[in-house]
Amino acid sequence: MKKKKCIAMLLAGGQGSRLGSLTSSIAKPAVSFGGKYRIIDFSLSNCVNSGIDTVGILVQYKPLILNKYVGTGEAWDLAVSDGGVHILPPYAGETGGEWYEGTADAIYHNIDFIDLYNPDNVLVLSGDHIYKTDYNKMLKEHESNNADLTVSVIEVPIEEASRFGIMTADEEGNIVKFTEKPKNPDSNLASMGIYIFSWASLRKALLEDHVDPQSEHDFGKNIIPKMLAEKKKLIVYRFEGYWRDVGTVDSYYDSQMDLMDNMDSINVFTSDEKVFSNSNIYPPQYIGPDANIGKSLISNGCTVYGAVNHSILGSGVVIGEGSVVEDSIILPNAIIGRDCRIKKAIVNEGMTVEDRTEIGDPDGKIVVYGTSKLSI
Amino acid sequence: MKTIGLISANYKGEGFGELTENRTLASLPYGGRYRLIDFALSNMVNSGITTVGIISPYNSGSLIDHIGIGNPWSLGRKKGGLFLMPGSLYGVQTAESRFLIRDMLKNIKFFERDDADYVIISSSSDVYNIDFMPLIKHHSESGRDLTMVYKKMPRGEDLSGKGYCLDIDESGKVTGMKTESSGWSCYFMDCCIVNREFMLEFLDWFEALEYMDMFDVVSENLDKIDIGAFEFRGCFGKISSTADLLRVNKGMTDYGIRNEVFCNPERPIFTKTQDEAPVLYTPDSDVRNSTISAGCRIEGKVEDSTIFRSVDIGKGSIVRNSVIMMHCDIGEDVVLDNVICDKYVTINDGVKLYGSGSEPIIIGKGMKI
Numbered sequence: 001m002k003k004k005k006c007i008a009m010l011l012a013g014g015q016g017s018r019l020g021s022l023t024s025s026i027a028k029p030a031v032s033f034g035g036k037y038r039i040i041d042f043s044l045s046n047c048v049n050s051g052i053d054t055v056g057i058l059v060q061y062k063p064l065i066l067n068k069y070v071g072t073g074e075a076w077d078l079a080v081s082d083g084g085v086h087i088l089p090p091y092a093g094e095t096g097g098e099w100y101e102g103t104a105d106a107i108y109h110n111i112d113f114i115d116l117y118n119p120d121n122v123l124v125l126s127g128d129h130i131y132k133t134d135y136n137k138m139l140k141e142h143e144s145n146n147a148d149l150t151v152s153v154i155e156v157p158i159e160e161a162s163r164f165g166i167m168t169a170d171e172e173g174n175i176v177k178f179t180e181k182p183k184n185p186d187s188n189l190a191s192m193g194i195y196i197f198s199w200a201s202l203r204k205a206l207l208e209d210h211v212d213p214q215s216e217h218d219f220g221k222n223i224i225p226k227m228l229a230e231k232k233k234l235i236v237y238r239f240e241g242y243w244r245d246v247g248t249v250d251s252y253y254d255s256q257m258d259l260m261d262n263m264d265s266i267n268v269f270t271s272d273e274k275v276f277s278n279s280n281i282y283p284p285q286y287i288g289p290d291a292n293i294g295k296s297l298i299s300n301g302c303t304v305y306g307a308v309n310h311s312i313l314g315s316g317v318v319i320g321e322g323s324v325v326e327d328s329i330i331l332p333n334a335i336i337g338r339d340c341r342i343k344k345a346i347v348n349e350g351m352t353v354e355d356r357t358e359i360g361d362p363d364g365k366i367v368v369y370g371t372s373k374l375s376i
Numbered sequence: 377m378k379t380i381g382l383i384s385a386n387y388k389g390e391g392f393g394e395l396t397e398n399r400t401l402a403s404l405p406y407g408g409r410y411r412l413i414d415f416a417l418s419n420m421v422n423s424g425i426t427t428v429g430i431i432s433p434y435n436s437g438s439l440i441d442h443i444g445i446g447n448p449w450s451l452g453r454k455k456g457g458l459f460l461m462p463g464s465l466y467g468v469q470t471a472e473s474r475f476l477i478r479d480m481l482k483n484i485k486f487f488e489r490d491d492a493d494y495v496i497i498s499s500s501s502d503v504y505n506i507d508f509m510p511l512i513k514h515h516s517e518s519g520r521d522l523t524m525v526y527k528k529m530p531r532g533e534d535l536s537g538k539g540y541c542l543d544i545d546e547s548g549k550v551t552g553m554k555t556e557s558s559g560w561s562c563y564f565m566d567c568c569i570v571n572r573e574f575m576l577e578f579l580d581w582f583e584a585l586e587y588m589d590m591f592d593v594v595s596e597n598l599d600k601i602d603i604g605a606f607e608f609r610g611c612f613g614k615i616s617s618t619a620d621l622l623r624v625n626k627g628m629t630d631y632g633i634r635n636e637v638f639c640n641p642e643r644p645i646f647t648k649t650q651d652e653a654p655v656l657y658t659p660d661s662d663v664r665n666s667t668i669s670a671g672c673r674i675e676g677k678v679e680d681s682t683i684f685r686s687v688d689i690g691k692g693s694i695v696r697n698s699v700i701m702m703h704c705d706i707g708e709d710v711v712l713d714n715v716i717c718d719k720y721v722t723i724n725d726g727v728k729l730y731g732s733g734s735e736p737i738i739i740g741k742g743m744k745i
Contacts, residue, residue: 034653269673274651275653276651281645281647283409284667284668286634286666288665289665293663294659297657298655300669303634
């Protein structure tokens, strides 16, 4: 097999419990986003658009829809013979099996997988980030600096820095200190949870970390501090552009609204650096004779008879006659009956909302309606 | 009862002006995101047929580009799958040749090497959603050589002149094939099921008439062939002119047609996907009774129209009773009424074009107006 310069390992196993009922039956990376996408589309598309053709997806929490969605990877041009996409769940060995106990532990359990491809570098990604980037720029910095680890960082307002893992770097970009959620931050460079490791260094660190009884086997808490303590070459890569972690309902809502409100965020309309997705083939949308549509994003397969304003409709959504949907996100295949009032809400996938239902919070908080259902 | 499918895309496709100058009728864009052949192909695979041959004409570039190895229809398979077979130049005898005997003779291996009991032969340019299983059952129980699928057309929607109407006796046997009819007509939908072994015999008998259309030959030999008929009761969209194209596109906005043909969860219409973003509507947009595809940006007014993917419609513009194909750029304050724009058309600000339902204005691919 041809030696790979860089392969990607995508962490997609976490529960995403802060998203509440949105992830009650599906893993966070498989949650619908922006009408026709799922969250994982952004990272997978970044890989393909950066020429990375081998991606391991580490799954653990309720992966059924995610597995089905990723499929052979064909939708992202990742159905290639020498590489491609691999779903990597925990598995048993001679002495039994274990769950993935942390981000680093998940990679540790797949050392054999990475060795199959024997890459120079391993790109570690989160499956719940919304951004567009060319990883080659970061890889170039990593290689030209001969680094053991390059951490992608983004500048955040200093007053918010205490919410992030903060990297302190010298003038050359060498990381001199890493503090998780510092009380008195001395830097505003937040780690994005995107790492490029040289495989030899990571492999060694994972093997040592595995036998450390004190370790929680987490990249941020254990691996980076350990490599820092061992005086390895750790550098920052300054990311510029739009990047969101959609870990909470608020950030999940806001970043989707950015698709139509904030054209400087992610342009999903451009044909270069296209965001690919594996959506079912729906017919085009139908807008009825009395429909009234204000600023909105509406996906294929929708049927709209009512009014939709400043909202996002996922694939196959139906909005009944007389219903008014405002400032809301209706996830795929939800059916909204007649004369409903929906304001600032997220309606879960496949939900049926009965006629004359009113959804909305009097204080203007975002309401998540219903529970996500398994459907393909 | 193993069945294979054969679709003829070797149609002359006249009456579409520039729209079929450089493409086959089978690959004519339709319905916002489809090509006409999607219906024939989806009907086959939704009925469990996994071996499908397509007779392609000489100008098959756009057709091959669309179909590829048949992945969207799950026909990229090891056993069976998709067979693209070259057709000949059009027939000389009949201007409207569709199922040329010489095209089948040329590709006779398709019939010979399979062990299927039946072959479903279908047109490539009609819009309907059918389950072939009841047809296969009906035909197999009848014991006939061939069974034709027809649609009963009321007076006024007479499609004769565009093909054959069938005379059917009480036993269900086809006794006549005419090119005109009066009152209710049983319009032959260019779709039939035939015993594979019989098909080989038929091609052998009529080898000398290889320049003719298979059904022209059948119509003159009804005494020699035992032919049954099967009624299709669903919606049937026949597209044989630009006016038809406009009308059948508008048909998609009909609730019944949309649900039966396009939104049937048991039998979805598959097509090549392009992964466009959802449609972006701006506060100025005003859209009524229209079909809109992914990737569009709508700032103007759209009524009773079909808009394909990645079309921009500028502020103050009105698009009415029209079909706008993919990647068109409609400027500001434009009026398009009964217009069909092919792909990549640019309409500059302020341009106003008025066609009629019977004679829509056609704007050729890539034109700037």
